[in-house]
Amino acid sequence: MxxxxxxxxxxxxxxxxxxxxxxxxxTTIFASKADPRFAYCLYVPPIAPGGTAPDLVVAMHGTGRDFVGYRDAFAEFGRWNNCIILAPLFPVGVLGDGNRDGFKYMREAGIRYDQALLDIVAEVGERYGQAFDRFALFGYSGGGHFTHRFLMLHPDRLWAACIGAPGSVTLLDPTRDWWVGTRNVQALFGAAVDTAALAQVPVQMVVGAADLETWEITHRPGSRHWMPDANHAGSTRPERLASLKASFQAAGVAVRFDQVANMAHDGMQAVPPVQTFLAEVLGQRRAGRNAT
Incomplete structure (x- = not known):
């Protein structure tokens, strides 16, 4: 007008x-139309009518829920790389039980957190007149839990996945049940893991070399997410992420593994190598798009 x-x-x-x-x-903070228990904020670069459509990068919070902090950490990247940055919020205790971890494992009672994110992505696309058939997903710590499991369930929706220092990992292991392995994924989620589609997604794994504390990530009998072999991927986050990398590579999925020297458990310190990776993938993605 x-x-x-x-x-x-x-x-x-x-x-x-x-x-x-x-x-x-x-932006301000929006409640999800599909499920107002969940919310999100954005960074939105200038969008010129008829101009180049922006890509979408989703930055998933960890257990501390600093979703605004991650949005702000990626805002300059979004400005100079023509990307909308979406930072969802999945609050603690949405069922009234104080559970901090539900979103990490994709399912909590009747909630499917993967679908909750897809609903938010569709809403953002509608608001800004964009079709986000694929997006990049980054998450650190609890967000790293979410990112690698979302990738397993929806490789067709991602143009990149950046998995940061998850405390526990789901290996591509058809001999063990979810969440330790993937044997019963079809029964739980309605679709099997498509390793051929996984192999088409550029994947980065990032962790601090000094991220060695185990008090928070060791599963014990009787704890909420205990199951046999819960700790078999390793004791520390670098060990567990290396096990995840090995399981991906065994399935034919290439992984860029960035172990950052002198970094303990600090998601904001992981942002620069993640942005470097995403900028490289974006360049290749846009070059391919322009060539067609």
């Missing part, structure tokens, strides 16, 4: 200015 038209229509002018203030740049 032109400035002259807006001046003649105060209601339209108000709506346009409201949208400019809250729906672009670093």
């Amino acid at each position: 032109t400035d002259a038209a807006l001046a003649r229509d105060p209601a339209a002018e108000f709506a346009e200015r409201n949208r400019a203030q809250f729906d672009f740049d670093r």
Whole structure:
């Protein structure tokens, strides 16, 4: 709408200015239309009518739920790489039981967190007139839990996956049940793991070389997520991520493994190598798109 038209229509002018203030740049926080228990915020770069469509990068929080912090950490990347940054929020205790970990394992009672994210992605696409058939997904710590399991279930929806220092990993192991392995994925989620599709997704794994504390990540009998072989992938986060890498590679999935020297458990320190990886993948993705 032109400035002259807006001046003649105060209601339209108000709506346009409201949208400019809250729906672009670093946005306000929105409740998901599909399930208002969940929320999200965005960074949205300038989108010119008829211009190049932005790509989508999802930054998943960890157990501390610093979703706004991750949005802000990726905002400059989004500005200079023409990407919308989506930072979802899956709160603690959505069932009233104080559970901090439900989103990490994809299922919590009747909730499917993978579908909750896909609903939010569809909502964001609708709001900005974009078709986000594929997006990049980064998560660190609890977000790393979510990212590698989402990748296993939906490789067809991702153009990149950046898996940061998950405390526990699901290996591509058809001899063990979920969440330790993938034997019963078909029964739980309605589709088997498609390793051929997985192999088409650029995958980065990132962890600090000094991320060696085990008090938070050691599963013990009687704990909420205990099951046989819960600790068999290793004792520390670097060991467990290396086991995940090995299981991916055995299935034909290439992995870039970044072990950052002198870094303990700090998701913000992992952001620069993740952005470097995503910029490289974006360049290849856009070059391929322009060649067709």
